[in-house]
Each structure stands twice: as C-alpha cells, then as structure tokens.
Amino acid sequence: MKWNSKKIDRGGIYALTQRMMAYNSNKIEGSTLTEKQTASLFDTGTLSSEDAVIRAKDVEEMTGHFLMFNEMLKTYDLPLSHELIKRYHYKLKSGVFEDLANGYPVGEYKNRRNMVSDIVTAMPEEVEGRMTELLEWYHALPQHTLADLAKFHADYEAIHPFQDGNGRTGRIIPFKECLKNDIVPFIIRDDRKVEYYHALNAAQTKGAYGALNSSSWMNRRNIKRWAEGFVVPIERTSDRRRRDHGPRTITAWYGAMYLHHAIFYGCKYIAPERRRSLDSSLSRRRDLSAKRNVFGS
Numbered sequence: 001m002k003w004n005s006k007k008i009d010r011g012g013i014y015a016l017t018q019r020m021m022a023y024n025s026n027k028i029e030g031s032t033l034t035e036k037q038t039a040s041l042f043d044t045g046t047l048s049s050e051d052a053v054i055r056a057k058d059v060e061e062m063t064g065h066f067l068m069f070n071e072m073l074k075t076y077d078l079p080l081s082h083e084l085i086k087r088y089h090y091k092l093k094s095g096v097f098e099d100l101a102n103g104y105p106v107g108e109y110k111n112r113r114n115m116v117s118d119i120v121t122a123m124p125e126e127v128e129g130r131m132t133e134l135l136e137w138y139h140a141l142p143q144h145t146l147a148d149l150a151k152f153h154a155d156y157e158a159i160h161p162f163q164d165g166n167g168r169t170g171r172i173i174p175f176k177e178c179l180k181n182d183i184v185p186f187i188i189r190d191d192r193k194v195e196y197y198h199a200l201n202a203a204q205t206k207g208a209y210g211a212l213n214s215s216s217w218m219n220r221r222n223i224k225r226w227a228e229g230f231v232v233p234i235e236r237t238s239d240r241r242r243r244d245h246g247p248r249t250i251t252a253w254y255g256a257m258y259l260h261h262a263i264f265y266g267c268k269y270i271a272p273e274r275r276r277s278l279d280s281s282l283s284r285r286r287d288l289s290a291k292r293n294v295f296g297s
Helices: 013-028 035-044 056-074 082-093 097-101 124-140 146-159 166-180 190-206 220-230 233-245 248-265 272-289
Strands: none
Touching: 013 035, 013 056, 013 166, 013 190, 035 056, 056 082, 056 097, 056 166, 082 124, 082 166, 124 146, 146 166, 146 190
16 A cells, blocks of 8 residues: 555644644554654655665655545544554554565454464464453443553553554554543653653552553643644634633543644545544534533643
C-alpha cells in the first residue's frame, strides 16, 4: 500500500498528530528517521538526506504507521476485537519487505515465540486464548478509564501477540479507545522512553499500574492545547459549558472536538455515508459528554 500525501490536511491537528505519533512510536522501536524526515515523508511522500543512510524498513514502517493511524480514525467507534487489532497490524506491516522476507505473519498472530526483556510472552498457541481473555475482561467493564487502558496496554504487551509491531499497535489502541470514550488522547514520546519502559515493566512484573497510569508523561495537556488552537468553536463554547457543567466535563468535550477535527479535516477520503454516520454519532456523544462528569482533566 502507498501513502497518498495529496489527500490530507497538512496544517491541522490531524497532520500534527500523525507526524508526532508516527515519529515517536517508531523511534521508541529504533527507527532512525528524524522528526524532519518524518514530516517530509508525511507532507510530500519524499525524503532528503545529505550524508545519512536511510534504512528502507524505517521508511516502510513510517508509511505503514500513517496508514494504521488512518484506519484507527475510521474505526475508532468500533469495539476492540481480534479482527480489528489484526487489521491495524496489517496496515502497519503489509508493506515491510523485511518482515515478509522473514516469513512473519502480517495481520495475523505470531507463529514463533518472541522475547521481550525479562517478560515471558505468550507462546504462539496461547495467543488466541489470552487475547480473548483480555478482550472479554475489557468489554465487561462498566466504563473505560485511563487506568483501564493502562492495564490493557501492559497486558497486551506482555502477551506480545504479533511477531513484530506489538509496541506500535499496542500504543495505537489506547489512542483509539480515548477517542471512543471521550478521553483526551495521548502520545508517548521517545524522550520519555526509559520512564515508559520502567512503568510498563512494573505493571507487568509487579502488578503496579500506577506509574503507567500517570498523566505526567502522557502529554495530554499538549493535545488539549493543540485542539484549542486548531478548533475555533472550543474557546467560545467552553465558557458556557464550564459555567453550566463544571470544568471536568470540558476535558471530554476537548476529546470530542479533537476527534471531529481529525476525522473531518484530515481523513477527507472517508466515504460520505460513513462521514454522515460519524458526524451523527459524534454530535450525540458531544452532547452527552456535556451532561456527564466522568473524565478527569
């Protein structure tokens, strides 16, 4: 699959989030592309480098991440399932020659054992069952909070269901679920990689999820600030909502408005009937979010 840079809004929050999410999530996994190169690849579909050697795999995985992010936006309101998670993996990895040459399953769970630090990951024959247990636990929750997403992420990474690409699919899932549940989304930055890995390891080995659930390194405030800058109605409407419903509901509304801008100003190629359905759903959820006091700031 080819990344088409002509169908996107390059100046809005959608483009900014695409670049930041792809750069940081790939960088955490060892990508050598810079932020500038990531932006160039996203904006123009080209790369320029004077002396550096650019690995083909880094480019393929970066474009794959762009495609996975778009797929996430188009399916954010769908319930998590084996099929949806595999679809994200397929978008990420289907154009990566090295994975195909090594016989790695693309869009399917792993067929060989893999290791991650001191974590014993699931054997290939265990993946389906353990992922089913994780999904059933998640869907049985009465509502979904950041704490729930932190636990899901840690357990997902402990299973390590795919041969490669577990970190990137694992980080796109909480982003999707934040949008689905009116929570301001977050991006895990590469410069917080060590802290992130320590928190992840503590959750997986000790059951201590507190650090992983900490908002201090999730930069949710930055995304809220970006939404304020890009989406004109927020400043005007937030005053009324703050007066009528209190400050805690504003966070949910920021999340809804971020989603609106990302979908309707970024993914312009979404089919008209799908756009109408999303618009209707978003309007209902935005109205509900103003009446509920369920999400923290």
